[in-house]
Amino acid sequence: MGLFKFxxxxxxxxxxxxxxxxxxxxxxxxxxxxxxxSLEKYDQAxxxxxxxxxxxxxxxxxxxxxxxxxxxxxxxQILIEADCGVSxxxxxIEELLETSKEKNITNPKDINEELVxxxxxxxxxxxxxxxxxxVFDSKPKVLLVIGVNGVGKTxxxxxxxxxxxxxxxxxxxxxADTFRAGAKEQLTIWANRLNINIxxxxxxxxxxxxxxxxxKAGIENNSDLIIVDTAGRLQNKQNLMDELKKITRxxxxxxxxxxxxxxxxxxxxxxxxVLQAKAFKEIIDITGIVITKMDGTSKGGIILAIRxxxxxPVRFIGLGEKLDDFEEFDLDKYLxxxxxxxxxxE
Amino acid sequence: MAFEALxxxxxxxxxxxxxxxxxxxxxxxxxxxxxxxxxxEADVNYKVVKEFIENVKTKAIGTxxxxxxxxxxxxxxxxxxxxxxxxxxxxxxxxxNKNKPTIIMLVGLQGSGKTTTAAKLAYxxxxxxxxxxxxxxxxxxxxxxxxxxxxxxxxxxVDLVNLGTNENPVNIAIKAKEKAYNxxYDVLILDTAGRLQIDEPLMDELKNIKHxxNPEEILxxxxxxxxxxxxxxxxxxxxxxxxxxxxxxxxDGDARGGAALSIAHVTGIPIKYIGVGEKIDKLEIFHPDxxxxxxxxxxxxxxxxxxxxxNISEExxxxxxxxxxxxxxxxxxxxxxxxxxxxxxxxxxxxxxMPIPGANKISxxxxxxxxxxxxxxxxxxNSMTPYERENPECLKYSxxxxxxxxxxxxxADVNRVLKKYxxxxxxxKQMKKMKKGGKFPPFNGF
Numbered sequence: 001m002g003l004f005k006f007x008x009x010x011x012x013x014x015x016x017x018x019x020x021x022x023x024x025x026x027x028x029x030x031x032x033x034x035x036x037x038s039l040e041k042y043d044q045a046x047x048x049x050x051x052x053x054x055x056x057x058x059x060x061x062x063x064x065x066x067x068x069x070x071x072x073x074x075x076x077q078i079l080i081e082a083d084c085g086v087s088x089x090x091x092x093i094e095e096l097l098e099t100s101k102e103k104n105i106t107n108p109k110d111i112n113e114e115l116v117x118x119x120x121x122x123x124x125x126x127x128x129x130x131x132x133x134x135v136f137d138s139k140p141k142v143l144l145v146i147g148v149n150g151v152g153k154t155x156x157x158x159x160x161x162x163x164x165x166x167x168x169x170x171x172x173x174x175x176a177d178t179f180r181a182g183a184k185e186q187l188t189i190w191a192n193r194l195n196i197n198i199x200x201x202x203x204x205x206x207x208x209x210x211x212x213x214x215x216k217a218g219i220e221n222n223s224d225l226i227i228v229d230t231a232g233r234l235q236n237k238q239n240l241m242d243e244l245k246k247i248t249r250x251x252x253x254x255x256x257x258x259x260x261x262x263x264x265x266x267x268x269x270x271x272x273x274v275l276q277a278k279a280f281k282e283i284i285d286i287t288g289i290v291i292t293k294m295d296g297t298s299k300g301g302i303i304l305a306i307r308x309x310x311x312x313p314v315r316f317i318g319l320g321e322k323l324d325d326f327e328e329f330d331l332d333k334y335l336x337x338x339x340x341x342x343x344x345x346e
Numbered sequence: 347m348a349f350e351a352l353x354x355x356x357x358x359x360x361x362x363x364x365x366x367x368x369x370x371x372x373x374x375x376x377x378x379x380x381x382x383x384x385x386x387e388a389d390v391n392y393k394v395v396k397e398f399i400e401n402v403k404t405k406a407i408g409t410x411x412x413x414x415x416x417x418x419x420x421x422x423x424x425x426x427x428x429x430x431x432x433x434x435x436x437x438x439x440x441x442x443n444k445n446k447p448t449i450i451m452l453v454g455l456q457g458s459g460k461t462t463t464a465a466k467l468a469y470x471x472x473x474x475x476x477x478x479x480x481x482x483x484x485x486x487x488x489x490x491x492x493x494x495x496x497x498x499x500x501x502x503x504v505d506l507v508n509l510g511t512n513e514n515p516v517n518i519a520i521k522a523k524e525k526a527y528n529x530x531y532d533v534l535i536l537d538t539a540g541r542l543q544i545d546e547p548l549m550d551e552l553k554n555i556k557h558x559x560n561p562e563e564i565l566x567x568x569x570x571x572x573x574x575x576x577x578x579x580x581x582x583x584x585x586x587x588x589x590x591x592x593x594x595x596x597x598d599g600d601a602r603g604g605a606a607l608s609i610a611h612v613t614g615i616p617i618k619y620i621g622v623g624e625k626i627d628k629l630e631i632f633h634p635d636x637x638x639x640x641x642x643x644x645x646x647x648x649x650x651x652x653x654x655x656x657n658i659s660e661e662x663x664x665x666x667x668x669x670x671x672x673x674x675x676x677x678x679x680x681x682x683x684x685x686x687x688x689x690x691x692x693x694x695x696x697x698x699x700m701p702i703p704g705a706n707k708i709s710x711x712x713x714x715x716x717x718x719x720x721x722x723x724x725x726x727x728n729s730m731t732p733y734e735r736e737n738p739e740c741l742k743y744s745x746x747x748x749x750x751x752x753x754x755x756x757x758a759d760v761n762r763v764l765k766k767y768x769x770x771x772x773x774x775k776q777m778k779k780m781k782k783g784g785k786f787p788p789f790n791g792f
Contacts, residue, residue, distance in 0.1 A: 077392050080386060080392050080574065081391075081392050081574045081575075082574070083389075083573040083574050083575070085387075086383055086386045086387050148571070148596070148599065149457070149459070149596060149624070150456075150457030150458060150459055150569065150595075150596075151457055152456065152457055179624070180462075180494070180624075181493075181494045181495075181497035181498050181501070182461075182490040182491065182492075182493040182494025182495075182496075182497055183490075183494075185489075185490035185493040185494070186488070186489045186490035186491075186493075186494070188490075189489035189490055190489060234596065234598060234599035234600075235599070235600070236598075236599055236600040237598075238714040239714065266457060266569070266571070268455065268569075268572055268573055268575055268576070268579075269569075269571050269572065269573055270389030270571060270572055270573030270574060270576075270601070270604070270605055271387055271388070271389055271573070272389070272570075272571040272599065272600065272601035273571070273573075275600055275601075276571075293455075293456065293457075293542075295542065296455070296542045296543070296544065296575070296579075297543075297544060297575055297578055297579075298573065298575040299575070301573075302573065
């Protein structure tokens with residue numbers, strides 16, 4: 001057992017190991033340096049979140065000698081305040097109660113360990129192996145980016161473009177948000193900064209027609225990845241959701257291979273995040289979620305709630321304002337970022 | 347709208363209590379447990395929920411609710427009063443200076459809707475309050491943020507201080523203030539860049555702007571979808587800047603907006619406006635009591651009345667009513683009616699305000715098909731000659747055929763319009779009779 005132990009081994013031992021073994025191949029070393037950098041980013045970005053989550057858990061376990069009803073009530077509060085959602089929280093607390101009875105665990109520290117274990121298991125249970133990276137099995141690969149207003153779609157697109165540009169892919173952009181003032185200009189500034197092609201529509205032009213033109217242009221200029229930006233829309237607006245359907249239809253006319261569709265969710269979103277995912281999933285095949293703004297104090301418990309209810313994996317995570325503040329989502333690192341205080345403490 | 351799901355929950359709970367003859371401590375607890383879950387699911391802050399439940403319980407026990415003839419009504423009242431309390435108990439409009447410009451500063455996290463709201467606020471003040479408004483673009487960080495505001499300002503014909511992205515935001519604010527004073531504007535609205543409340547350099551920048559221009563109002567934008575953390579955000583912004591109010595954006599979504607309610611409760615800052623749509627005129631004054639009614643499924647007739655008064659010209663309405671009463675109701679009148687209704691906004695938004703039981707259950711597909719039907723009616727009536735509109739009884743096969751072709755519809759569609767017209771006319775006749783008899787029919791939806 002023990003995700004705790006696993007995380008500890010994975011992230012703490014590795015540091016010692018690399019110090020010991022001098023003669024590992026250069027490639028492996030580079031890989032390790034990259035890993036550490038990425039871990040550092042998680043760790044830094046989640047500092048504030050951790051202050052609220054694991055320090056609270058930690059403080060809680062220090063205040064109690066043995067667990068009792070009040071302990072679980074406080075645990076419930078910590079989880080709910082992390083936006084993990086009511087049903088997720090109630091389920092996990094119930095499971096914890098059972099386990100504590102079964103295994104006769106009374107030590108708060110052990111209970112916390114069980115808790116982190118269960119959070120991890122619950123996440124994994126909902127899906128098979130998760131492939132975060134976009135697979136370039138066809139050319140071009142199309143990525144449609146959708147979400148409600150103000151979640152960070154355009155910024156995320158710039159980050160994704162940059163991410164794959166670094167991997168040597170030719171990326172082009174399509175500004176199919178023809179509704180919001182300044183949306184096209186915003187994406188254009190990013191395209192210029194990244195020095196990539198962009199297809200733009202006119203104000204209030206049918207977004208589907210812009211998408212069509214963009215796909216054509218992307219195919220012509222031999223792009224590996226075409227990213228289509230769409231206008232923000234609240235999931236209860238029927239006509240806007242229909243518009244999204246039309247955009248996918250048009251894209252699928254040009255592209256026979258399956259397309260990627262990322263739903264962008266603001267990390268500070270509450271339980272509505274689940275409704276968002278549900279509603280968008282009903283009309284379009286979402287292949288992944290990108291959680292943005294995870295560098296604030298929000299705990300992003302919505303990640304767990306969505307996973308529990310819908311089984312859509314989080315693929316990437318936005319950890320800051322800079323282009324490079326963008327990482328593949330890694331549950332180990334996320335939990336490590338949230339809980340490292342607990343782990344170090346042992 | 348925002349509280350739809352919560353409303354549904356409450357209706358269910360209340361039904362449960364209604365069905366029971368006596369309120370016992372046991373079913374009271376059960377109800378409160380459901381209220382608690384509903385509130386938590388609505389993103390109301392954990393601590394606020396706890397307080398809420400305790401308050402309701404104490405009040406319920408304190409007011410002899412167990413012996414009252416109709417205890418369920420009592421509980422509903424207590425829950426409602428508490429909710430109004432939670433939402434802040436008076437409506438707070440903005441105050442304007444008499445002799446100098448009133449300066450309003452908008453702050454908030456990234457993506458909370460500051461730029462859009464700045465334009466909406468400017469529009470509202472210019473058109474409803476007849477103020478001379480100046481906007482200032484102080485967001486030099488987000489790409490194209492200034493472009494966005496410029497486009498919106500052009501659209502609503504409001505002046506904008508646009509100094510580009512190379513100027514320091516504090517200087518932009520100072521220059522905008524100078525302009526507002528020199529050119530005698532009534533209102534200056536400063537749009538600032540989104541920032542995390544823990545980003546000290548950027549928070550310091552806001553503080554600096556505050557000291558330099560001394561705004562009357564500093565309004566925090568909060569997303570109706572925000573989670574538990576929003577209380578933390580509001581608290582920190584308040585500590586840095588001393589907020590004067592909150593504007594809740596994206597209230598037209600299905601988020602329950604609970605977190606924004608907790609902000610008002612925890613920090614004591616009043617919610618002043620709510621954003622209810624993407625269009626420029628979709629900004630409304632926040633009314634706590636109306637919102638509580640909406641939460642409890644009692645509809646929000648007052649907002650609907652406001653909307654009607656704003657959008658429907660009295661003369662038009664009188665004309666139509668008079669015609670109805672004379673029994674001279676033509677297709678043109680029906681179309682005018684439809685147009686008036688559509689001015690109020692989408693059917694969805696109107697329905698949400700109506701105290702019709704089960705209004706929440708009407709699916710969005712049903713509503714959009716009804717909206718489509720309204721559009722079809724208009725298209726078909728537009729394809730008729732003026733004579734035909736005044737005298738619908740002349741419409742026989744060949745005329746119908748021509749109209750259907752002209753409108754790109756089928757004959758069945760045309761028949762549907764005529765049938766609807768006949769039905770409406772019939773209702774008018776009945777109303778006329780009842781008016782004479784001194785009775786008025788009960789309101790059965792519309």
